[in-house]
Amino acid sequence: MSETQTDAFKAYARKCGAVFTAVVCGTLIMVAASYAPLTNHHLSIALVLTAAAVNAFLVAGYLMHLIGERKLIFAVLAFTVFFFIGLMGLSIWAAHDLPALGAPVAK
Amino acid sequence: MQATTYAPHHAHAHEAHHADQGFWRTYIFSTDHKVIGIQYGLTALCFLLFGFFLMLMMRWQIAHPGEAVPLVGPLLNALLGDVAAKGIMSPDLYNSFGAMHGTIMVFLAIVPLAVGAYGNYLVPLQIGANDMAFPKLNMMSYQVYFLGGIIMFVSFFIPGGAAQSGWTSYPPLSMAVPTDGQTFWLIGMVFLITSSLLGSVNILATIIQLRAPGLTWMRLPFFVWAQFTASFLLLLAFPPLEAAGVMQLMDKVAGTSFFLPTGLAVGGNLANVSGGGSPLLWQHLFWFLAHPEVYVLILPAMGIIAEIIANNTRKPLWGYRSLVYGALAIGFISFLVWAHHMYLTGMGTKIATFFQTTTMIISIPSVIILTCLLISLWGGSIRFNTPMLFALAFLPMFGIGGLTGLPLGFSVSDIHLHDTYYVIGHFHYVVAPGTIFALFAGIYFWFPKLTGRRMSEYWGKVHFWGSLLFMNLVFMPMFIQGMAGMLRRMSDGAVQYSELKLQGVSGALSSTVIGLNNFILWGAVGLALAQIPFIINLFWSIKHGEEVHSDNPWEATTLDWQTPTPPPHGNFLTPPSVYRGPYEYSVPGAARDFVPQNEPQKKA
Amino acid sequence: MEIPYTVQARPDTGVYNAKVGMWLFLASEVMLFGGLFSSYILLRVSALEGTWPTGLLSVPLGTINTIILALSAITTLLAWVACKARMFDRFKLFQGLTILLAIIFLGIKSYEYRDKFTHYELVLKSGEIADGHLVRREANGDVVLHGHTVKEHAELMNGRKHVEHRELTIPKDQIVRMQNYGPWHNTFLATYFTMSGLHALHILGGIVVMGYLWGPGSRMWKTDPERFTNRVEVSGLFWHFVDLVWIFLFPTFYLI
Numbered sequence: 001m002s003e004t005q006t007d008a009f010k011a012y013a014r015k016c017g018a019v020f021t022a023v024v025c026g027t028l029i030m031v032a033a034s035y036a037p038l039t040n041h042h043l044s045i046a047l048v049l050t051a052a053a054v055n056a057f058l059v060a061g062y063l064m065h066l067i068g069e070r071k072l073i074f075a076v077l078a079f080t081v082f083f084f085i086g087l088m089g090l091s092i093w094a095a096h097d098l099p100a101l102g103a104p105v106a107k
Numbered sequence: 108m109q110a111t112t113y114a115p116h117h118a119h120a121h122e123a124h125h126a127d128q129g130f131w132r133t134y135i136f137s138t139d140h141k142v143i144g145i146q147y148g149l150t151a152l153c154f155l156l157f158g159f160f161l162m163l164m165m166r167w168q169i170a171h172p173g174e175a176v177p178l179v180g181p182l183l184n185a186l187l188g189d190v191a192a193k194g195i196m197s198p199d200l201y202n203s204f205g206a207m208h209g210t211i212m213v214f215l216a217i218v219p220l221a222v223g224a225y226g227n228y229l230v231p232l233q234i235g236a237n238d239m240a241f242p243k244l245n246m247m248s249y250q251v252y253f254l255g256g257i258i259m260f261v262s263f264f265i266p267g268g269a270a271q272s273g274w275t276s277y278p279p280l281s282m283a284v285p286t287d288g289q290t291f292w293l294i295g296m297v298f299l300i301t302s303s304l305l306g307s308v309n310i311l312a313t314i315i316q317l318r319a320p321g322l323t324w325m326r327l328p329f330f331v332w333a334q335f336t337a338s339f340l341l342l343l344a345f346p347p348l349e350a351a352g353v354m355q356l357m358d359k360v361a362g363t364s365f366f367l368p369t370g371l372a373v374g375g376n377l378a379n380v381s382g383g384g385s386p387l388l389w390q391h392l393f394w395f396l397a398h399p400e401v402y403v404l405i406l407p408a409m410g411i412i413a414e415i416i417a418n419n420t421r422k423p424l425w426g427y428r429s430l431v432y433g434a435l436a437i438g439f440i441s442f443l444v445w446a447h448h449m450y451l452t453g454m455g456t457k458i459a460t461f462f463q464t465t466t467m468i469i470s471i472p473s474v475i476i477l478t479c480l481l482i483s484l485w486g487g488s489i490r491f492n493t494p495m496l497f498a499l500a501f502l503p504m505f506g507i508g509g510l511t512g513l514p515l516g517f518s519v520s521d522i523h524l525h526d527t528y529y530v531i532g533h534f535h536y537v538v539a540p541g542t543i544f545a546l547f548a549g550i551y552f553w554f555p556k557l558t559g560r561r562m563s564e565y566w567g568k569v570h571f572w573g574s575l576l577f578m579n580l581v582f583m584p585m586f587i588q589g590m591a592g593m594l595r596r597m598s599d600g601a602v603q604y605s606e607l608k609l610q611g612v613s614g615a616l617s618s619t620v621i622g623l624n625n626f627i628l629w630g631a632v633g634l635a636l637a638q639i640p641f642i643i644n645l646f647w648s649i650k651h652g653e654e655v656h657s658d659n660p661w662e663a664t665t666l667d668w669q670t671p672t673p674p675p676h677g678n679f680l681t682p683p684s685v686y687r688g689p690y691e692y693s694v695p696g697a698a699r700d701f702v703p704q705n706e707p708q709k710k711a
Numbered sequence: 712m713e714i715p716y717t718v719q720a721r722p723d724t725g726v727y728n729a730k731v732g733m734w735l736f737l738a739s740e741v742m743l744f745g746g747l748f749s750s751y752i753l754l755r756v757s758a759l760e761g762t763w764p765t766g767l768l769s770v771p772l773g774t775i776n777t778i779i780l781a782l783s784a785i786t787t788l789l790a791w792v793a794c795k796a797r798m799f800d801r802f803k804l805f806q807g808l809t810i811l812l813a814i815i816f817l818g819i820k821s822y823e824y825r826d827k828f829t830h831y832e833l834v835l836k837s838g839e840i841a842d843g844h845l846v847r848r849e850a851n852g853d854v855v856l857h858g859h860t861v862k863e864h865a866e867l868m869n870g871r872k873h874v875e876h877r878e879l880t881i882p883k884d885q886i887v888r889m890q891n892y893g894p895w896h897n898t899f900l901a902t903y904f905t906m907s908g909l910h911a912l913h914i915l916g917g918i919v920v921m922g923y924l925w926g927p928g929s930r931m932w933k934t935d936p937e938r939f940t941n942r943v944e945v946s947g948l949f950w951h952f953v954d955l956v957w958i959f960l961f962p963t964f965y966l967i
Contacts, residue, residue: 005796005798009789009801017355020782031770033966048962049962063134072726072731073730073731087745088825090446097455097457097458150918182887237714238729240728241728307735310738312732312735316716345742347743351750357894357901361895363894365901365905369759376948395746460882
């Protein structure tokens, strides 16, 4: 019995090793992207954040077992993410949708 | 139900149980959800009374600016020193009383009562659980709340006094006041928020995990649904304010500039800050909590009212599903309306349109809920006992509060009404004769379950009619003052903008509008007197009230009434199973006019 | 009195109590850090031109810390798997490793904090700005910096641009204003210290909880191994979330 358990543990450890390697690669890609001689600064920000999102997906999906998690937990997280996007999106929108100072009043 | 026959025997076992746990474990460091609920309840009622006294003193100052506060003036002077020299309230003291009245009422009184006390005591009982999912966490959340309350209370007595920048604590004003009151406020808030988060995790996990067998989602009493939604709001809306609180604390103690803009001048001098911050950021994060918070105040109240109405009309609630979906819709939309508090910040028209639209949309589920409760009365043979009177009064009072909110949801009318007494009148109608009436109703209603005795009906009715009358005398004139343009937060009762000071200036407040200050003062004094019968009744009835001879004196259907009285540690004698919906009153063919949820279906 | 579903999952929801509780708590944590990240973005996009520094923090140290935290996320997971496979000594090993890695993370973090607190910016009478690490203060009040001087404040905003550093001695009477790179220095550092500080508090909390499960709390292994395994899983979920936050904090403050 303990033989099979040791095997199961080893199999799991290998899977973890793969995820770890992927996360390290993602991190290095992130760093490289930030040093890449891109003329467009927004592009490099986008690249870095994409790599971060992939890393986050690996951690949440595999290490936290979100892939294959129960519907209940997904529902909670879906609402949370929605409200988080609402908070971020609406407050930033509000910061930009300002009446122009000194703009001519309607003639 | 059957529990009745076991009650005396079990009451005895209950006492024995207490004895071997000792006083401290039983009453102070208890993990029993009912004891914690009562701890929350008593602490919050004390804060409610304290917040009310702050308001009474402020009303005196508004009506009689510069005159010594009668009765308590010398006490204020002795306790607080120069800010109340000769018993006269200084503008600084008025400001801190105003800020702390709001903070105490919202964060230390109503939410802990509605969610902490009612949620803790009733949710496990109504879902047939023997305790909360995490009893130790439950004890901790009460203790953290209590500590937060102590920090807030102590801040009155530090040099410079308590926070002075309103319950909203807008920077840069809150930073410009040089005293430490604001620091105490922020630390106290971090404690209160942490406590609310722990409490809401607990209530949600309990409802999700510990429902009795057969208690499906659509068989939950509406009260449980209301608590469920309110807890979700606390869970997701409070953390951004905690973040904001930490940032303002950093601004205050570590010299950062999260909310302090470049070029900020305080007292005519350039402030020594690094700048680059945004005062509007605080407002966003604050209202992201504080608007859902309004629904945290009102949803449990609606839940209480629904239980009492169903019980006293002896018929099922009309539109149970509409009520549930209405509550969920309110919860969802309440996250998307917050910036209607910020129309005056120079907001652009597109974003203002967005928030006006969502604000109008959220009034729909609110009206659905109110309508369902109103229609539930139709055709019932209503029992007009004290809890039912409060519940009935809730409906029109909340209606006034809700409908007067609509003009504040439109930016055009809000620009005139913003920061006037109209706003004060509006949200006090929602919370005072709204939520607080529901909380009173609940106390009268569940008192027999907690103590085995009823509160006096006669004095209950005195309390009700007095409160109803004086609440309206206090808050109705505020609409008039507000529409006349009288601003809130003025320690001289707006005399400086009245005809008395500004003769011949168009728009100056008339002496009638100013005179209403005195009218409101006496209304508030009347309201205070009307609470005396309640306080005496509450404590007197614990020992001397009329004894109830059944575990279910109101003949209710939900599980909380199918326990021994008072429920022992562990609540139910045998784990209950549920066979039917929550409001099976006057079912045709049934032996009695109510069928408890745990009564098995008869075989056909 | 026994509360149901502390060990076994409730059939209709499919989870046990503590797991629901932890995910709900993590949802609130998402909103906590969500509020902070929203604030960061709002402050950054509305910052005036040339006032938001980039490349101020050490990328090698940040990268090492990211990898350390990722490794600790793996070890905490293996500690749980060891519990499930009923291998208590391996649990002890991996849980211990996790705690060790967490402590190393905090050590590197404090070194980075110290580096910022000894980094000074001096506005001089000539209008120039001297910027560098404090070497020493002379008895007469003169300041010795290892750094460089610039004409405009905006020149300090790109930390990755290579500049010659040398030892500068600045006479006391030339100094108009002297401030170190604490949270009070600018909004970037304010957000950095607040967010990474709050994250460090989470790490500390994780160390306490995992240390408890490693030490005195592990007695439960003998009485109720399944419940203990659940505790390890739930603390692991929290730890992964802490790692997740760092995965976003790292690029936000070190790279972009």
